[in-house]
Amino acid sequence: MEVTLDEMVSNGFQVAGTYDPDFSELVDVFRENFICRHEVGASVCVIMHGRPVVDLWGGVADLTTKRPWKRDTLSTVLSCTKGATALCAHILAEEGRLNLYEDVARLWPDFAQAGKAGTTAAMMLGHTSPVPHLREPIRPNGMLDWEYMVERVSTEPAWWKPGTRQGYHGLTFAWTVGNVVRLAAGMPLGAYFHERIAGPLGLDFYIGLPESEEPRVARMIASDPGEVDLSSRFVQAVVGQPGSLPELFVSNTGGADFSSPAMRAAELGSVSGVTNARGLAGMYAPLARAGCGLLSVESVARMGRCQSATYVDATLLQPMRFGMGFMVGMDNRLAGGFSFRIGERAFGHVGTGGSVGFADPEIGMAFGYTMNRMGAGPLLNERGQGLVDAAYTAARTK
Template identity: 50%
Template sequence: MNGQVAKGFESVRDAFEANFSERGEVGASCCVTIDGEVVADLWGGVADPETERPWEEDTVSVVFSATKGATAICAHHLIDQGGFSLATPVADIWPEFARNGKESATVRMMLDHTVGVPVIREKLKKDGIYDWDYMCERLAAEEPFWRPGERGGYHGLTFGWTVGELVRRHSGKSLGTFFKDHIADPLGLDFWIGLPEEIEPRVAPMIFRRHQPGDPQPPFLEVGLNQPGSIPHLFLFNSGGFLSHGCNTREGHAAELGGAGGITNGKGLAFMYRPFANGGSWDGVTLAGADTIAAMSEVSAASNLDATLQIPVRFGPGFMKSMDHRALGMEGGIIGAQAFGHIGAGGSLGFADPENGISFGYTMNRMGEGLLLNDRGQALVDAVYESIGGMEIRGGGWRKAA
């Protein structure tokens, strides 16, 4: 293990070490800032078990749906600049999308997974997910699974185009280029949506977790494997194979997949969220004002049964909120009550907590059980909140002690 922690945050280092010794971690990175200052910057383990290449300070990996946070930040940056608002009809930005039952769609619905196109019904062409225009055309033609806004269903891959195309249409830049020009480069992030080939040697390949006999069957898999035509089934079997193999290919890394294809490390996630934990600005870079951050922090869609994930969920406009599923025996992700960010499949996580001045990032190569946060990431989050003192899990999230 390498890196450093500030005095008082030794428990974050202890949790990081325990992930390797007790929880099966292979390679990982974790970074935490408090009021903008780095209090933990850790990395270690093995990046590639086949070659025994170590996980270095600049090692990066696919963070799957933690990418959605980056895509949402692009949209909110445009909102903050007055480009459009959460209430703007999608028809004003992407008129081709607002048809076939989607005429009432708004920007907010695109961001909070209520717009109604979590998957595509018709079989995608081979490598279709790597063709931006093709995917946007398919989503524009798709009839919604429900009237936009009436219910929620996690848009696992489609989020990258439903939100990313709004960014592209308004800015005139591809999503990956906009993110690079307006977010990553100004903040000095090692974070890409569409990886340059010269960075490829730094990527840690993802190690998939295979379902073992006796493992609990998550509701998502129960429905997806046994109900053909269902939203979970289509997500599993009509998503272009990125989650099963494409994430370890050059083609997958190069594609601008705003829903699942971002590549970064713990520092990249923590530093991306750092401005939002500190009033919207950091080191001369301003990304959002107070009103925009307040909107990013709010819960705008919640359900006891997400149409895709088949579990209770809480979303802000583009972000996951704290979800305490312990009483249900399900995976979730407990963060600050006012925090917002996003989990990635296998357990990666980035978030900002404006109330407590925290930004956090965790990435790894060995994927854990479930779709949301597992015990490795949660242990790190818990150690952070315990370290700042006076905090307890109450009402579904970390809050100041009563």
């Protein structure tokens, strides 16, 4: 039995959608996010064994115009895009068009410059390749110039010997993994993603948003400065260590506006994806089911297997764990860092501010959450984690 929801919560926000009664606790958390946790606009979707059991949306897509968040509202999902880019790489690998374990210089000879010879696509996917960021300033709007950024990444001197250290490739993932996908596929990343994934699965998910879809996009709201932990190692490095990886990650962007139409139109496989919760959950749904047809069981297992882990990621300066192109579960509450608490075999990706998509093949669950009011930090905040926890509570009782 499916329940239809269409109601006004106590602070005046409208929430709507459908859900399986077994997931009523998740619906309560979704409501509470608007009432108690300053949610403005959001969507959440859960798919179990290929069947949608939660599909909710609500709030306001644009505070200035009061445009409501509707069923087809889209938003920028920032680093959730990395999961889509990584999936492209794994499909190419299964097709025999990309060897994840050979030197990428065979595809991209220029990348071998300046101490980077021996780097593999697997290292790029696992954030152990030697180009976590760029040292010299990116020119204004340079991130929107594909050829310029690929050249900058290929000529960047290695930060470390390939594969010997882990540092989150928060931005450069777009031109490491992204360019390897482009070369192996013989077409731009966004086109390949649409041809092999978004199109066949019927996903409202774009890497390179067409101008015609702009009216549906929610307006992003910056995180509250009061939520930032000023004592964290990451923030201390950003403000007090010029030239460090944390400081460069935050400041060396060429003045990029990550919520601009120009950025959404760009095909940046690290940050420019645009979708909603249905799109994120829909992308992961085939990966949560054995024998889904999109990839082999062996490939899915490889994607979720922890490949790199460290107590101090060189960029984020906190414990981080990665599968091959995806984040895997990490509980950093005792370590004082941000967390992504999911199942032992689950894998996916969080976007800065709190959006998230993941698959858990152990229980057959795919999950997506998007929002427009960003939280502080690179991983989940209480709004998203509360929804994830509630989804697991329901899923494990079915």
